[in-house]
Amino acid sequence: MTMTTRRGQARPPESNRPLPHPPLIELSGLRLRGQAQERRDVPPAPFDLVVRRGEMVMLTGQPRSGRSALLNVLGLLDRPAAGSYLLNGIDTAKLRDRERSALRGRQIGFVFQRKMVLPTRSVLDNVMLPLRYAGMRRQQRIDAAVESLDRVGLAAMASFMAWQLSAGELALCALARAVVTKPSLVLCDEPTGGLDEPAAAKVIGVLAGLNREGRTVLVATADQLAAAYSGRSVRLGEPAEALAWPVTLPITGSRAGSRQ
């Protein structure tokens, strides 16, 4: 019942059949806490969402519609204001900091909106960072990081300092860091934001490749290319539509882009 059963099976994006895999993410009655400036925009009504293993889901919605806040909750960086969040069947509300940190480190890969890296460290150091906290030995860390960089096509720049990278390379570096621990869930917040078309295509290509390997990928983006690879799209309520929440959720199996 693990994702490895799907490894190597390419799932065409237009597939519309019911997913046989168990749910990885189960949100029920979830209410987001939101951040100060977003608070008034956060949908006031609780909502439900189920994401199964191996799915690639696109989160759409207006800016400040709570996509980042939702990703923070899904990535165990924040706790929901109300409702329950089951990750892999485990109620995350009952987890302690130590267990949440371990899950973040091993199960979840996060690509942040602002492509956060430590600018004064080398690309290799940045990619190795999660492995440090996993307690891996240095040589193992280097091997895993090089492999991860190789996958995103950035291996040649491993010794560059992070501040020397272009925006596209930064995005790939952040992506390599997110997948270096081989997580089962990859969360991406605007991974193609601010990138030119070739760079965006490369990022989306890597994400699609990860999904083909059986990893569950959630992408918050308005990128049409991402929509083409996503199994379905989930549209978060716009501020003006807040009262209509949660009628738009979940929208399972629809072709991404048809909702746009």
Added chain:
Amino acid sequence: MLRPADAVGEAFTSIVARPAAVTATGFGTLLAVGWFVAVLGLVSTATGKVASVFTQRLPTSILVTGPVPRLLNAPFPFPADVERRVDALSGVVASGVFWQVRLRSPVVVSAAPLTGPVGRGQAAGPRQATPALVAATPGYLAAAGVAVSQGRLFDAWDQSHAADVCLVGSALARSLRISDLDSTHTIYINNTGCVITGIVSRPAKQPSLLRSVLLPTSEATTMFGPPDQRAGARPTVLIVTRPGAAGQIARQAPYAINPALPHRLVVRFKRGPTLLRAQVTSALSRLFVVIGWVGLAIGVVAIAGLTTFCVLQRAPEFALRRAVGARRRHIAAQVLAESVIVGLVGGLAGASLGVAAVVLIAKAVGWTPVVAPLALWPAPLIGAAAGMIAGIAPAVRAAWMRPSAGLSRFPPL
């Protein structure tokens, strides 16, 4: 689980990556520890100065006498080589034996031979006097600081040969109308001729010597017999010590003079203001140590504030670390480790700065710089401890930041 070596390595790398912030924090530690070391160094320097001022004023003379005699012919209370024994003690400058010559009838000293029988009532004549006679060894002359305006002091040869020589005090010489040794070179003690070797002009310790006649002890014994201890002519050893050594020599001298019965000897010396010195230096130390600790505490608070500020600036970084699997304690440990490392280096530099300050200030004032190793060696550790104490609050702060709040503060591309 983060490996300890990785944690320290991560802290080091973070420090190197933020030279400006680290320099500011390290400079704070440097000033705090430098202040602490400088104040402690100035305390010991000032204490040393005070002690030396007091020591210069400490008495350096010790008098040792024998037991109070009960027999008519009490034995001489000291061994023959008493001076050699005492001089062997470390801290003794000079020593010598002396006693007042006391006889039943006064001794008449004259500048010319007396014609009639020597007796009471004849002392009033011209160029006659009945001065005090002091038997002394050459060592005593050195210990008492006796100096002559004319002639020379009597010496070991005179002493060993019991030569008929004497020293005359300048006041006595005037009353005997002896102006120079060329015209008058002999005085008569109870009509026995005695060559004047010198006229005493400056007895540093005992002004009464200016009105006395000084004889070698061997000559005095030959002339008047052994000292009559019942009559008050008690032999005494005068010991002059180096400054500050008097107390110790006073304890050691009886054992050196008479190891068998040291307690039968009577030792007299002024204790001097040792208690006052102790009070002054301890009050000085307490005051300065309080100032030192207060400075260090202020420094720690300042470093803590600075570190907290830096930690708040680094909220995005900590959020990122949390997002990739760091636990709260990893963040706290990193902040603490960085703070301790910076404190250690700052403490090292501060110790150097403190010592330099002490040396420069002492040189400017003209004192001898004194820095106790006990104040110096722990300085880096004090810096590290200061760093740790100052790092606790920021570490807790960093550990309990909400990752999502930190992420939103990450600078945009």
